[in-house]
Amino acid sequence: MSLSKVLPDEKVVVLGSHSGRNRYKDVAIRVLHGMGAAVSYVEVDNPHRIAASALPSLGAAALLVDLTHSHDPVIRQLGRDGLRTLVAVETPEILLRMLPQESDKARVQHAQNCIRAAKTMRVTSPAGTDFEVALGELSGNCQYGFSDEPGHWDQCPGAFVVTHSNDHSAQGTVVIDAGDIMFPQKEYVNTPITLRLENGYIAAIEGGSDAKLMKATLDAYRNPEVFAVSHLGWGLSRNSRWDALNFFDKAEIEGQDGRGHLGNFLFSTGPNLSGGGTRRAPMHLDIPLAGCSVFLDGKPMVLDGDVVCPEQRPN
Ligand SMILES: [Fe+2]
CATH class of the missing domain: 3.40.50.2300 (Response regulator)
Known part of the structure; x- marks a missing residue:
């Protein structure tokens, strides 16, 4: 407060x-x-x-x-x-462990300014992710764990930055690797899922049992917009734990550990209304990926899951 x-x-x-x-x-x-x-x-x-x-x-x-x-x-x-x-x-344990500090705002805003100045975002990973989007037409948002400015929406205690890509611009491959996280399911993926992105939409979902489940989830809505690429960004939280889902009852937590995990890449699907777009969708998946590299106009922001810019790293 x-x-x-x-x-x-x-x-x-x-x-x-x-x-x-x-x-x-x-x-x-x-x-x-x-x-x-x-x-x-x-x-x-x-x-x-x-x-x-x-x-x-x-x-x-x-x-x-x-x-x-x-x-x-x-x-x-x-x-x-x-x-x-x-x-x-979130539970008291998570609030206490990830408790925000005033300096978190400057870290997150540095990341946000980098995104606002960029025209492209490219994401790669050793697991096989390699895709690119164009930026600039839509906006994003950020959270740093407190709300100190008029109009600011935030959630305690996570920190991350996201933006929306230009409509129809996402092209390439996303590999959701074993050990990555699916929200709102609050589950770790067990078998890698390969997403083929074409013109801003998931054109194919390939893989084993988890790919089948993801496809079944999105197919269930009978709405092509649930396959669109939604907000994209990276986590900047302090003291988050990737393994947190293993230690809490699903109903007890929201998922700030995974969603805001320092150096994650947060891929998501569905609507872009929060970025000023017009796409509505009845389903939204948040999918934190570990170990990715994120580049803005070729400049690394995250390399193999490590936040590169000193201005964005927790002290
Ligand atoms: Fe989301």
């Missing part, structure tokens, strides 16, 4: 869900009260379709502490009017 620069008398809403865990309800209210904020707790029936009756409270807030990880677009709309949002859903 201090990194999110909560001020005395600032209007803060803590958002809970009627059927949800609301894990940090009491501690958030206590901490915010102690900081002198004008804090209230709003509990909604469905956080992904927030009832109109709750919107005046959210709209009046300067900061929303979202204990539900709401995917309602109204949250981003309120962000355009200045609402800061901080999602907090």
Whole structure:
């Protein structure tokens, strides 16, 4: 809350869900009260379709502490009017281990500035990934674990940067290797999956049992847009653990360890609305890949899973 620069008398809403865990309800209210904020707790029936009756409270807030990880677009709309949002859903162990520091913002913004200046992104890996996209037409976003600026949406505690590629530009091959991660399944891949990218879409999914499963998942939606390439980027978190999924019940965690793992490459599928595009899709896969190299206009950002730029490495 201090990194999110909560001020005395600032209007803060803590958002809970009627059927949800609301894990940090009491501690958030206590901490915010102690900081002198004008804090209230709003509990909604469905956080992904927030009832109109709750919107005046959210709209009046300067900061929303979202204990539900709401995917309602109204949250981003309120962000355009200045609402800061901080999602907090991970377990206490993960929050404590990956606790953000103020310097994380500069690291993430350095990566974001590199992406904004680039025209191409190329990704390779020893497993066989080699693809390229064009950049510049759509935007991206980033998270550094706190929300200190008007309009900024973030989630504690992970850090990463992503962008959207120009529509129809992705060409090449992505190999999701054994040991890489699939979200929202929260599963490690056991058998490599080869994706053939053509004109911004997955044209073929090849491999063994995990390829069959991925294809079945995407085919189930009967919508070609679920095969599109979505946001792309790399992880910048401190103290994340690639093996975390092995140590928590799936329902207990969101996946900040894998999604934001330092030096991962985050491939994803489906929509590009969050980058200012027009593509809607009913399914979105986040797929962190280990050991990749990421190049912007030929300049390495990540080499074999190591973040290269000193300005982006945690101190
Ligand atoms: Fe995603």
